[in-house]
Amino acid sequence: MEAKSSIRPTPPVIETRRIVKTFPSGREVIQVLNGIDFKLERGKTASIRGESGSGKTTFLNIISGLEALDSGQLLWNGNRVDLRHFGELAAVRSSQMGLVFQAYYLLPELNLWENVLLPARLRGKPGSLERERAEYLLHRVGLAERLKFSVEKLSGGERQRAALARALMNRPRLI
């Protein structure tokens, strides 16, 4: 895996050093990641490709702090991440990362605008700036007319755009 193009080399937004991850499968142990070194500098875009089951999602989960690793090191902005402190990681992830999932995971009990505003709400009480930003983002992804819509009434494409708007809500350093 390799990141392309660079303007400012240090500190990398994400860096992994010899990451190893295994999963037990019955009596056997499947080694999914075998000593991965990876760097992603600020302003760069990286594409992670591989066959199905090769560990792409596991790797993404690990670099976003969602999954523990067996050995190796993970660094965010040059700082080593201790994956045991889940609560602290949650706060950092909330402010620095925007995650878009394959299945979007919009919450059905919230309307579209409330879903986009959710990351701001998880950080504390959203003010008028955050409320306006949620509206702005929905406007940018072409869903300004659907603010109060139930997410269940949206098409797949609309849900995808809403998930993207939600990922951008907290102005993350990494998406």
Place this chain on the structure above:
Amino acid sequence: MPWSLYLALKQLFPSGRNVSFFSILSIAGVSLGVCLLIVVLSVMNGFQKEIRDKIVETTGHLRVEAGSVIYDYDGIMEALLGLEYRGENVIQAVSPYAYGFVIVQNRKVPVFPAIRGVDIAYEAEIVPFNKFLISGSVDDLDNDSVIISSGLARKIGAHQGDVLELASPLIIEKIKEDEIMLPREVRVAGVFETGWTVIDNNTLFCTLTLMQEFYGLEDGIHGLTIRLADGYDEEVDLITGKVNEMIAQGADFPLGVRAFSWLDLNRDFLFVLQLEKSVMFFLLLFVILVSAFAITSTLLITVVRKTREIGLLAAKGAKPIGLVACYTFQGFVLGVGGAVLGIAFALLALANRNEIVGIVANIFNKEEALIRFYKFTHLPAHYQSNDFVWVVLCAITISTLAGLIPAFRASRMKPASALRDE
């Protein structure tokens, strides 16, 4: 509002969608328990209040007794009527009495009722005889007549105007002295019924003079009954203490004189009434406990259904403690909703309780049975604020605790595993 509480409310009452059926069922369960508890406790309070009022109405608030015969009681009566409590004369009336048992015979049916000799001029200020009389008149009561309770009248088949034979327990004493004391013939001046079974079953009233003659008391009495002025019912224990303080300091009082409140005299009976109420509370609390299980299972299903959403929240920065708060708060809200609705239903049911009893009695055609066995056609009810507070506190606490198991399950979910459920 913290996100955990916000999301809890949104899960219970989603934007633009109907309230979850599970939430409605859970609230209905808690409200049913709360409603039942409030209705049963209030009706029991009503019965208790009726009984307590009846005891005070028939026996007065306090009694002063010495355990022996008291002579020269005029000074005691005067001192009692002059007693001040918080700067007020709280004793409204004092009446002397003598008390014992007699042998009564009518048409060769002997019974052994309690007899109470009173000075009707004083006693009428404490016991509303005219209200209780079924037949006859208090004005007809003289030293050759008695007023008998309805139960006693039924037992011996006596009516107003009949002549009864009364024999004093002194007969035995006289026999020891080789003397014969013949039974005394007295007329039934009236029949009364108070509604207080203890008195109605087996009691007989006569004049104090007749009783003194019967028991050989000369001008002595066994005690004094006291009625307090209106508004001092709740302070009867304090006033009893004040009376005993006065007795202890007064040189005019005979040795051994002591005041007892009606609460002291009926403490065991009142304890049983309170125990009945506590047992009812405990048993009916199980209705709320069953509802709590419904809340737990509902929220557990929600947690399982929303596994990926919980994973998403964790991925987006939600802390485990926030997830605990979110699901515990849902239990709390269901408890509050159930308690509010339960109280509303209970007040509605209690406001229409007599109509409900009437309908039930009509359906089973048993209105007469109600009157015959329970002596009522209407249900009494009395609201006590501490009952409401306890019921609401129990309902909310149990419901909140019911949310803890699903809450901890949600907080222990690992985001990556939860999202992998996809």
